[in-house]
Amino acid sequence: MNFHPILSFSEEDKIGTTQPHDDALLITLKIGDYDVKSVMVDGGSGAEVMYPDLYKGLRLKPEDLMPYNSPLMSFDGKLVIPKGMIRLPIQTSPEIVEVNFIVVDTYSPYTAIVGRPWLHTLGAVASSLHQKVKFSSGDQQSRAPVSPPDTAIEEAKCEDLEEVVIGGDPKKFFQVGAQLPLQEKEELIEFLKRNVDVFAWDACDTPGINPAFICHHLNVNPSITPKKQSPRRLSREHTDAIRDEVAKLKRAGAIKEVFYPEWLANTVVVKKKSANCGFV
Template sequence: MNFRPILSFSEEDKIRTIQPHNDALLVTLRIGDYDVKRVMVDGGSAADVMYPDLNKGLGLKPEDLMPYNSSLMSFDEKLVLPKDMIRLPIQTGPEIVEVNFILVDTYSPYTAIVGRPWLHTLGAVASSLHQKVKFPLGDQVLEIRGC
């Protein structure tokens, strides 16, 4: 019999958060070989996005990048023309998933945004209210706390 854990959030998941709040869900993720802070989890984003500071911090070389020629819509509903794309591993606990990051050359208070591609690959559910991401691993549920 296959047991599949249920991903849910309860009142107990709000412990250690200040309520009420309207905070974005920011996490620290291991991208490549680095612990990257200020990564926004956005379940409304159809793309995983990397900003210039992270691109520079990871020391990516032009030959590591692939061309990307589709436009994106920014938070302020302006058209953003991405530069390139790169496939990188994200480690969350014992799980490692690879995602395509789209590099954009614009200011952001975040180092990166992980959206539905990362969430769906991991099988994760995010809650900004609870400031957590939960995902199944075998017969257990692991979580990433917002920071």
């Protein structure tokens, strides 16, 4: 009789993660002969997608691609015409799964996306809450059901990051991959230090941005009659956080005071991930 390990997640799987969070699930996979980082696991995707950084990193050429003409929808809602499709092996522990990657030429913070085809073929279960992917690495034979050993379930964990403080202010730091080779990590940190002046740590660091470059606007329908929400009572802590944030943005020239007697929305205060960093 064959028995399959039960794939489940518990509170122990949250150890090492920041809770609560809404982070995407990013893992490292061996695609072809390379360990590829920042691969997003998206259970809502019906296809695997490869972005330009990975396409170039694998030294692929247009002649390596098979034709693929069906357009895809990007994260910003725009149609993207693929450059083609390529079939590559993904190795996870002893398991190797052949996957069809759709290659697109558009920006993404991820190197690739793996979706339901890879998950289902591997028999894997993903949890963005626990920041893990679990799958069975083999069956066990026994006369009676037994609990599988811990080694029967492998995990593809998200990439570990470490904080690098620039200067003497602990609130000003970068996050770099903990598994980067030492020389590459030192070169990256040195590069960040040399160019630290181009990063904005506070709203006051970015006054006078040209609206032609970036500008926030409300996506409202002018034909709809505006409505004013009923005011909500906020806690003292939230009220102080809102007052401080508004004052900071006004000093930076990022916002200005206007009056909308017929349209008003309540302020929503969200706790930052770091408990010591206040609210946004």
